[in-house]
Amino acid sequence: MPPAPDRAFASDNAAGAHPAVIEAVLRANSGHALAYGADDQTAECEQRFSDAFGTQVVTRVCFSGTGANIAALATAMGSMRGPHHAIVCTNWSHIAADETGAPERALGTKLIELPSLDAKITPDMLDSIAHLHGVQHHVQPGIVSITQPTELGTVYSPSEVAALCTRAHEMGMLVHLDGARIANATAALGGDLAALRSFTVDAGVDVVSFGGTKNGALGAEAVIFLRPDLAEGSEYVRKQVTQLPSKMRYLSAQFNALLHDELWIRLGAHSNSMATRLDEMVRDVTGVELGAPPEVNSVFPRLPRASIAPLRDWCFFWDWDTHVLQVRWMTAWDTTIQDVERFAAGVRTLLSEPKSDCRGR
Amino acid sequence: MPPAPDRAFASDNAAGAHPAVIEAVLRANSGHALAYGADDQTAECEQRFSDAFGTQVVTRVCFSGTGANIAALATAMGSMRGPHHAIVCTNWSHIAADETGAPERALGTKLIELPSLDAKITPDMLDSIAHLHGVQHHVQPGIVSITQPTELGTVYSPSEVAALCTRAHEMGMLVHLDGARIANATAALGGDLAALRSFTVDAGVDVVSFGGTKNGALGAEAVIFLRPDLAEGSEYVRKQVTQLPSKMRYLSAQFNALLHDELWIRLGAHSNSMATRLDEMVRDVTGVELGAPPEVNSVFPRLPRASIAPLRDWCFFWDWDTHVLQVRWMTAWDTTIQDVERFAAGVRTLLSEPKSDCRGR
């Protein structure tokens, strides 16, 4: 095998923090500052988010992606009349599949998981639950939660989001956007603030979970209420769901670094491009089965069974769906073209070997 | 010892059902009727409650007192903006002390238990929690829940309730009245519908748990929303908290019997009067320590330690506070004057005996 890449393709949260983030934290570490958000870094962060979205938003900095989702959903649910409202999402959604039941625990709320092939929700899919309306034996749909980019690496177009928001609002629902990798979607849809706004404020989204951790932060997420009236009570809710940072300045500083000069979009664009390059380099390797080219920073190949373990031993990545021998290769803000080239070379080498040992599998 | 009473003084929920209630259930048991409230008995019941309160109320029939409290509080909390609101009550309140944590379980909500000597809440006591307001680390008071009559057998005057409602509303809170024994309070405060209204609608109460079970029903309680706008979503909430009766006609019929011709008030007045008579008959017995005369249907004497067990073996009642040798004698709608006379005679006999055996206790 050729030399392994310096950085594996496990996940973007395996990457470290960007130097600008580190510098910002160091700068913030000066003297005393009141806790719980009454600090200059947080005030700056709030302004930066309003600038980015092009409208006055309410920002609530949080620790984690799951935490931001819970704080966003609990606040939004608090604006509903009664605890019998439900959250509508897909079977792939992080809130449904990968948060160990945090929404049900914190909200006491049912998740209605719509089956979806591409991890997107369409207006028609909302129609399929319209019959629940007005029947006391059924939960009442209250919030639609979409993920952008989705857990399958697909990206909603702005018009898809807008159409969904329109239908959701017609049905009396709010729309939450889980943007744990929102930088990658923004990069994929144009790579500027107009792109960000196109699938959020302009499309009618009500509240966003805005991720920093997977995009070069040490650890920082935020709930952005695009409609400030929906933020009522959000500071209490954040505390109640254990997401109020004590020394908030250190989290806000990370966002200040990322938002400065649109660094966050550039990092997202870079990791996207690395996935595209990786896809291109292995697409013709016999045994690598690929779907459509990546829209963001992940590649989901199917591989010959016998190749998976040795390839992973050489350079780590995670399984995606073991039933169909599908794995996930994910790039990060710090993935280099050398990493991609080495990895592609390793894939090519391994899959070109005589596969006498994988017959019949 | 003299002959024991036919009915003990354990509790009003040890009594059976009034014949008129039984008859109403039998009458309701005719043919088919749609479940979940779409039946004639329930329509009649709803009208009867509006008539009794003298205003258009929304009625939600429930199974149990704890259930009605939960349905009332969960619906009212659903009208608050956010899950960070709390319920304010006394340390004696049934919801805090005797419901095995049902409110915290069903609502995920904190109960703020105000210490109270007489189980009542005054406006001043609300002032003691005013400092919580506006601080993100604290729950925000959302609902005041009072019990009428209280768990200690005291009765709020209409002006006391009105003053509390005024202060609560000024502080942005709603007022819930737990009326598991509302008939006894109504009887104590005048014994007619004007009395009922004086401490509920007229005083500014928002939502009532209206008890039937302790007053001659087989088992029937109801949530009465005195402000219909607060009832929004209550049918869903009732179902979610497991309080939606399937064959609702049989519960509604019980209320129809009790509400007819104010039977419920007469039953409450009777049990009150039996407690008054009992208090009068034992007040001069040496060893029986009594506080103020009973306002409703319970007497809380302190007794010599050695007398409690033999008296209970002869005619059952429950301890109230074993630390101070206090017990509770409770009358019911069917307690007879003969029951009271026999019980008083037994108390007198037992306490007049030479107490050589209780020295040193």
Place this chain on the structure above:
Amino acid sequence: MPPAPDRAFASDNAAGAHPAVIEAVLRANSGHALAYGADDQTAECEQRFSDAFGTQVVTRVCFSGTGANIAALATAMGSMRGPHHAIVCTNWSHIAADETGAPERALGTKLIELPSLDAKITPDMLDSIAHLHGVQHHVQPGIVSITQPTELGTVYSPSEVAALCTRAHEMGMLVHLDGARIANATAALGGDLAALRSFTVDAGVDVVSFGGTKNGALGAEAVIFLRPDLAEGSEYVRKQVTQLPSKMRYLSAQFNALLHDELWIRLGAHSNSMATRLDEMVRDVTGVELGAPPEVNSVFPRLPRASIAPLRDWCFFWDWDTHVLQVRWMTAWDTTIQDVERFAAGVRTLLSEPKSDCRGR
């Protein structure tokens, strides 16, 4: 149209109470009895359930089917180590689809809804969630909840239940059986206590929700812990989830009447036979599309669109799936052969009419 049946085909919970149930309640209404289960009727009821299941069970009488499910699941979940366990059920299950989110509210627990064509769960379907095991981002399957008969009117064979229990137990899960219509399943599987035991105790089920309300009771359900060790804490849990009846004797008496001389099984057998007769009588009517003959007491025909409203106006029943023009006709313990004959005649009459008005629909 011919004369309408005296009883419609809306639901078995639209039927009244059986005379023996009424008599038992009247008998129980004698003098005082301690509340909350310390009464003779409840002791008798507990013994009758142990006799019926042929083993020492723990019985907790509850108000409603949803309530019994919640009490059963909350107690069973309490035996799990940690709040991160989930309940596995089908998308058709009452707990998932028809309880307004009560399980999520009361337990804070995720429901994993397995898609199922016949509303049954097979061992293979459990295998499909085996990958969740041991991953901290996923809820851990804790309880499998099956419904017998299912919400689609199908019946698990004893060996199907046994195979599922074996697999569930191997995976460290408990098995709950929602028996809101357990009488109908018992009747379908042999019609005696051996039949009851064959798909419960003998098959390895851990806890049962035993329904009375849909089978001739005024309103009575029970949680039956087939493994008494699992009942630890169940009396507290029942209270916490608002399902502790105050005057329990009146609910226990209903079960005593139903369990006496296996009345409950006979009632279930009767309603099953009425559904079978109805199916037979309309099967050859043009326009009535039927699947397999009914196993229990419901028929799910598809009807011509134009016939549904007039037929319902004449004799009420509920829609099942409006997308495919499917309705549900349900028989009850008191459905008579005359009711069936009249209804079948009405169907035949209506569907034989010239359908000039439904062209193009």
Place this chain on the structure above:
Amino acid sequence: MPPAPDRAFASDNAAGAHPAVIEAVLRANSGHALAYGADDQTAECEQRFSDAFGTQVVTRVCFSGTGANIAALATAMGSMRGPHHAIVCTNWSHIAADETGAPERALGTKLIELPSLDAKITPDMLDSIAHLHGVQHHVQPGIVSITQPTELGTVYSPSEVAALCTRAHEMGMLVHLDGARIANATAALGGDLAALRSFTVDAGVDVVSFGGTKNGALGAEAVIFLRPDLAEGSEYVRKQVTQLPSKMRYLSAQFNALLHDELWIRLGAHSNSMATRLDEMVRDVTGVELGAPPEVNSVFPRLPRASIAPLRDWCFFWDWDTHVLQVRWMTAWDTTIQDVERFAAGVRTLLSEPKSDCRGR
């Protein structure tokens, strides 16, 4: 007024991060590392905690103090049989008073708040709730949660903790210790690892919330299960309550810096000594009313009403109890003797001024 101190006395969480913590984070920021705890820093951190406690513990790194408390309590509650267990604490406890109802939200569990003058719980106070045991209408005490040092700045002696643990365990309860400022208690009780162990492992405590944030970290807390068997499921629970850090290495690295060479104890000792010095310097100032000398890093003086605002304007601190004009001055790891001297000088200057303007207040 003299020059204001460089650092105010608002709180120890207003202080920044210690240089050693910053260095550790910088060192950890090298290359890729798997997320969610599968990294070298976390392995080291776990070992360091076992070394510190002198026994094999299970460590779960968390984001915040509230979060660690919730993760600890939810895991411990998960070892109880059933959801009807309650948490016993004081009315002063952070979990009861300052977490916006997070425990009730996340656990659905009642908190029993014992009134306490010094914010400690004694074995006798547990006896006062013994009567709850075995009664289905009452929650059952499951966990005692104490804070060390307490919210009032008092410190349990090791023997006090041991006596409480003994009684709690006799009553079937577990003991949780909220150690948000555990360094200050450790310093106060001897200042070495033996001191730490004396009031935790040696005393019988079951689970500890171990704070780093208030003691020089950027933000890092940990749940330490002193009995590893109690940690079962804790990794799932941590995720479910939104406290699983993605890039955990950066939190673990902070603990590695603090635990190295007992830096954390030295920082605690320093802030304690600064409070002691402050107390000594203002104790003789007329108008400053002080209780017992500080045991840890806070001083709670009562001040003349007119002095509070100008003093705060000059150098910030928080009110403690406005009803009695009591404020809180809190020192931190980085408070200097110069800060203390300047502040004491300011207090002396301000309170020596003619107070013509505060008559009658």
